[in-house]
Amino acid sequence: MNRDGKKVEMFQVGPCQDAYQFGILIGKRFSKLIKTRLATDLILHNQLLPFANNTLQSQSLLQTLFDNNQRKFPRYWDELLGTAAGSAVPLLHILLINFRKEILAFIPKEGAKSSSADTLDDCSDVLVVGESMAIAAHNEDANVALVGHTYLIKGILPDGMFFVGYTYAGELPSCAFGFNSHGLAFTLDSVPPAEDEVVAGGIGRNFISRDILEATCIEDAISRIRSSEISVGHCYNLIETSTRRILNVETASRKRDSVFEVGEPPFFHANMYLHLQINQVHDENSISRQKRAAALPKNSKEDFLSLLGDADDRKYPIYMTGPLLHTLCTAVIDLDEQTLSIIEGNPKKRDVSHVFSIKRCHGDHPNAI
Structure with a gap:
């Protein structure tokens, strides 16, 4: 929900002559949101920009990061160039927020002006594929500065295929959740690898998730994930309606991954590795949410929504309302109904x-959503 109480806006883009034009149109449409997001982003101003301006320390990392991602994904790079031009904001600012995780790992902690600004995002997912229901429910949690700075992009490609991605202002669709006309959907959870597990100059998470939006099936999505040398870790919940499957994919640098197929027992995932063996940061928030979720009933869709709306733990609630983190919305993907619903506000209230x-739909009807 935006600050003025209006529901998140969806903007249809395409087909376009090229990726740059695609980005231009998004940038122009959401110029105000992008500018206000950049103006109020403490992580950008207190950490990313000071680091980027410290050329001795940052030039090599940023150049390698930018070069590798432009080479791997030239179309998505051009989308960002267009977004910057269309919104009339500095390209460097757009690049920094899109690569924030890949850069923050290399900023000395003592150099940060505000330690509280380190908290970027936390998400919670509860997943099940049983005889009576197959559901993926996801809380999209982010820094409170992102409240009112999101939108939905419906992108139509030249071949008629389309995707819909929940998008943070100024970033590629989607670092949150989305789906496409091949019946493939995903939600994302950040995970915290230890510092020695992060590789400088690798492929950015935003670029990989943008690529998954164009995947033709669940196997293609895994292939796209594995083809990229990711810089930091990430967790992908891949959902395919036609085969009634949900895969939880945990990844790390040096092309390490673990795939867990969700079945009858409900599976809860917060922001920690559960099955990929890797050194990770001890995250009290995620540990607390995992324990709380384990104690709550998970027998129906209503139970799932109640779980994601739970705020009984005042320090580390599953449903977050500040002061630092805020649940922006809840996405509910029902594989049997073949729908994705967005709930704004506490999901217990079911305000869809x-x-x-x-x-x-094989790309034949790009407007049929």
Whole structure:
């Protein structure tokens, strides 16, 4: 929900002559949101920009990071160039927020002006594929500065295929969740690898998730994830309606990954590695949410929504309302109904703002959602 109480806006883009034009249109449409997001982003101003301006320390890292991602994903790079031009904001600012995780890992902690600004995002997912229901429910949690600075992008490609991605202002669709006309959907959870597990100059998480939006099936999505040398870790919940499957994929640098197929027992994932063996940062917030989720009933869709709306733990609630982190919305993907619903506000109240059909439609009807 935006600050003025209006539901998150969806903007249809495409087909376009090229990726740069695609970005231009998004940048122009959401110029105000992008500018206000950049103006109020403490992580950008207190950490990313000071680091980027310290050329001795940062030049090599940033140049390698930018070069490798432009080479791997030239179309998505051009989208960012267009977004910067269309919104009339500095390109460096757009690049820094899109690569924030890949850069923050290399900023000396004592150099940060505000330690509280380190907290970027936390998300919670509860997943199940059983006889009676197959559901993925996801809380999209982010820094409170992102409240009111998100939008939905419906991108139509030249071949008629389309995707819908929940998008942070100025970033590639989508670092949160999305789906496409091949019947493939995903939600994302950040995970915290230890410092020695992060590789400088690798592929950015935003670029990989943007690529998954164009995947043709769940196997293609895994292939796209594995083809990239990710810089920091990430967790992907891949959902395919046509085969009624949900895969939880945990990744780390040096092309390490672990794939867990969700089945009858409900599976809760916060912001910690659960099955990929890797050194990770001890995250009390995630540990607390995991323990709380384990104690709550998970027998129905209503139970899932109640779990994601739970705020009984005042220090580390599953549903967050500040002061630092805020649950922006909840996405509910029902594989049997083949729908993705977005709930704004506490999911217990079920205030659904959008419902999308995610049936596989072979790109024949780009407006049929």
